[in-house]
Amino acid sequence: MKSHEKRLALPRTWAVARKSGTFIVRPNPGGHPRAYSLSIATFLREYAHLASTLKEARQLLNAGKVSVSGRVRKDYQYPVGLFDVVSIGETHLRLVLDVHGRLITVTADHPERTIMRVTAKSMVEDKVQLNCAGGRNLLIAKDNASVAKNYKVGDALLVTLPSQDVIDHFPFEKGVVVFLTGGSHPGQVGTVEQIKGRNVVFKLPSGEIFATMRRFAIPVGKTEPAITVTAKKN
Known part of the structure; x- marks a missing residue:
């Protein structure tokens, strides 16, 4: 399998510049869906901004300074996906979605x-x-x-x-807090109001009520998210 791919052909969920170069590191196949997974080298360069070149990213990895979800990773194509925590020293970043459905990072309050x-x-x-x-x-x-x-x-x-x-x-039931990964409200947190077969009705903190497919809703807490899943507002 190729170790790179063209930037212009990247999934829309990747929040990276399309025209800053021709190629970008392709992640190895893993447990995360293609749209919600990127290589650790891309994470270090485009998200954490701790390396400006692939060479610098590989130096960090080979030095054993980068861990993903608690384990040191040295493969620059290792896939990082939704809710994974990347730790570099005392910096802990979790990969989540913004309200446009794009992968972003937030500071992990509970990296463990x-x-x-x-x-x-x-x-x-x-x-x-x-x-x-x-x-x-x-x-x-x-x-x-x-x-x-x-x-x-x-x-x-x-x-x-x-x-x-x-x-x-966190059982998928009425009252549970869910994080939305698709539909018209990705990257938002809501409370389940009703479950109708493959669909779920949820309420946003604003009080608005919407419906989406059940597969887009991930339970993240009983009364509030157990981990940080959204960016803090300034």
């Missing part, structure tokens, strides 16, 4: 935590396996089957990084 949405559930030998967004998996022992029974597809888990120990569980 992230939220994972459950996308599938199955049995592996005597354990329950939860497949989550971002390519993450959780194996729950048979002894905790009663706990795993409460985890359903569409729910979200607040976990520690990088160990993935479950801290809290």
Whole structure:
């Protein structure tokens, strides 16, 4: 697979300059959708602004100064996706969406935590396996089957990084706080008012009520987001 791609052909979700050059580093395939994933080299150059060239970005990575979600990464094509935390020294940045559906960074108030949405559930030998967004998996022992029974597809888990120990569980139900990734209100936070099959009705903090597809809504908290998912207003 090619290690680069043309800037003009990038997904619209990438908030990078299209005409500042011809090529940009292509991320390796990973657990995140193509539109919501970019290479760590691109993150360092275009988002964190800690490197002006690919050579400088690779020097930072090879020195072991960059970690993604708690693990040091040295592959400059390593994919960084939605809700991932990139740490460089004492700087911790989380990748989220703005109100235009573009990937942006916010300061991670809890860099040791992230939220994972459950996308599938199955049995592996005597354990329950939860497949989550971002390519993450959780194996729950048979002894905790009663706990795993409460985890359903569409729910979200607040976990520690990088160990993935479950801290809290956010069921997809009425009253839960959700972060929107698509539709007409991407990058916004709302409260679920009603669930209608594949659609969900939610209320924004402004009091406005809208409907969107259920797959666009990720539970992020019970009364407020458990992690920072939106940029703070000045």
